[in-house]
Amino acid sequence: MYDPLVHPFPDQNQPDPDSYWLKLSGAVAPDDDGPVAGDADVDVAIIGGGYTGLSAALALARDHGIKATVLEARSSSWGCSGRNGSFARISGGRVPWSRLVKTYGADVARAYFQELRQGLDTVRGLIADGEIECAKQPDGVYKVATFGPHADSLRREEELYNTVLGYPARYVEASDLRGIHEGPESNGALYLPDGFSLNPLALARGLHRMARGHGARIHTNSPVTQWIDEGGVHRLVTPTGTIRARRVIVATNGYTSSRLHPRLAARVLPVHSQIIVTAPMSDAQVAASLPSGKCMFDTRELLFYYRRLPDNRMLFGGRSAISGADASAPRHRQYLYDAMVRKFPAIGGIGVEHWWGGWVAVTRNSLPFCYKVPGAGDVFTAGGYAGSGVSCSIHMGTKLAMMAAGRPYETAASFLTSQPGRYPFASFLRLGQWMAYRWLHAKDAREAKRAG
Ligand SMILES: Cc1cc2nc3c(=O)[nH]c(=O)nc-3n(C[C@H](O)[C@H](O)[C@H](O)COP(=O)(O)OP(=O)(O)OC[C@H]3O[C@@H](n4cnc5c(N)ncnc54)[C@H](O)[C@@H]3O)c2cc1C
Structure with a gap:
């Protein structure tokens, strides 16, 4: 099985998961643009076709007039987005609120909570606007x-x-x-009124359709196997062609190989x-x-x-x-x-x-990130949702789009826009x-x- 700490990218032999969602939604995915064919110059390339990448592609096209090119190694939403536990909640990362308040103060915690709340509202809005049939269930989390x-x-x-x-x-x-x-x-519970379950693959496919409907291109079976920096232009090599992009959004999250880009290695x-x-x-x-x-x-x-x-x-x-x-x-x-x-x-x-x-x-601080990668040119990335990313990743996708379109992402939850620390002793991560x-x-x- 593909292991981001071992393999350079998810290759074509990686199987689909034996997931209940795939059984429900069927193996036939929405239309896409197939593998990259030959060489092309684009304005914005997005690596990774899950919620983060698809949401960024949709927001770029719909809100900023930029038709991005998504490069997905396997099929659209083949990673977490098509195979998760199906809870869309006010969540992101894995830090208890009490610790967040202690570490960053109440104002920052409140700002972060508002970001996450907005994320859930964004998901609700997309399901409604895109008429996405994803078996959304009534709200309520215990x-x-x-x-x-x-x-x-x-x-x-x-x-x-x-x-x-x-x-x-x-x-x-x-x-x-x-x-x-x-x-x-069953020893008591905390009830959170917002948050619902759905068919996560159907949600991802809905986002895919919407992004493409607004003009984004989505290339499947197009893993980025090599990334060459040509002084401000990024040459992204795939097995069937090369994309030269002025700006790159990295949306590979937990599937990020340590070999994709040196500046991203060992940060998740x-x-x-x-x-x-x-x-x-x-x-x-x-x-x-x-x-x-x-x-x-x-x-x-x-x-x-x-x-x-x-x-x-x-x-x-x-x-x-x-x-x-x-x-x-x-x-x-x-x-x-x-x-x-x-x-x-x-x-x-x-x-x-x-x-x-x-x-x-x-990430090392168990919190998500969404930032411009220092020293890498126009490269933007988001991730680190720690298994709580259905709504957060979709929210971060919209912020990545904003940044790639040249507008700053300002938030009082300052840790979000900071580069996460590297894990020390990267070769011993599994032992740790x-x-x-x-x-x-x-x-x-x-x-x-x-x-x-
Ligand atoms: C079993 C499981 C249960 C979960 N349950 C929940 C839940 O109930 N609620 C919740 O909020 N979150 C849950 N999550 C987490 C949530 O699914 C993720 O946070 C979210 O889907 C992340 O989306 P993403 O687009 O950032 O990443 P992904 O959806 O993982 O997409 C990354 C994509 O990048 C592609 N890629 C990687 N390398 C390359 C390359 N070199 N070239 C091109 N493409 C590449 C991969 O193929 C992959 O499709 C769960 C995750 C798992 C695995």
Whole structure:
């Protein structure tokens, strides 16, 4: 399997994921412009055809009159955007709000919250404007306390949301979770009224159609294999032709190979996230496990996210594998299955019909970025959503478009526009991650023991 720390680019032998979304939406993708054919000069090239790249292409064409050329290594939205857990939330990165306030102050935290809120509104607007049929579900997100003592921290989080961020999150008592979330890990929850699930591949395909409809070109099976800087002009080499661009947007996020561009290397850690989707549950199983169809995630250090799909299957995701070579080992699928059944004993023995994974991008500060790459000419990039990027990536795409069109992106959430730090000891990244996982697992196990 493609591993950004090992391979130079996603090549044509990389298979499509065994995803439920691909089964629902069908293997036939919307029309595109095929592989690059020969050599061409363009104004703006975008590397990566996921939400970030497609949203940038759409905004460039629609709002700035620039018809960009997207270069996607495989098929459109082949990366995270076509295979994610399907939650569009007010989220981006993985820093708890309390830590964000402590590190950057309340004003910056509020500004960031507003950015993320805008991102979710942008997604709502695009679905409506583009009449994107992506099975959008009603709003509502539960962060569910896995262990009893976690309820207290959710109450504190509720207060922070209400008083610092001015947002009406509310704590739900364990007893009030009955009929919403069953099982032994229902120990209270924080309810966030905004956020919904959808078919993520259908959303990406909708963006693709809109971008192309406004004049963007989308070349699939066109991996950038070499990037040559010709003094202000960027020569992007693909197997079937070369694109010379004045400006480049890099939208490869967790799929960014360390070899794509020296200035981008080691600024994100690609982290593998995996999902299983079960066979349909019976009505009795639904009632005894997850009656609600809203977005759910838990309070473990290595958290799990899950939802009941409209056809009563359980979608259950989390992190386990470290390297691409190891990601298809059956123990990772079993790890998810065991966690799901621990949470919902009523579905023990249920079959798994889909299992897939993808690379999310985590920065050293676990926050996203959107900046002009210093010392690289007109090169702009965004990413680092840490597995919480459905709405954030679409929002950042619009900001990248603005920057590439020559307008500054001004935000009080200043970390967003700063270049993320490089990971030190890049060759030992996987070892560091393995150690971090061991530590987090141990922490979760200690909590489980304490909770009895
Ligand atoms: C299993 C999983 C579950 C997730 N669940 C959620 C969720 O529920 N909610 C949420 O908010 N977020 C979730 N995410 C994260 C979310 O999907 C991403 O943050 C978002 O899709 C990022 O979009 P992107 O366009 O930046 O990157 P991607 O969609 O990953 O697109 C990057 C693209 O770049 C291409 N590429 C790479 N190198 C090259 C090259 N050299 N030349 C050309 N193209 C190249 C790749 O082929 C890829 O298609 C999840 C991710 C995964 C993997």
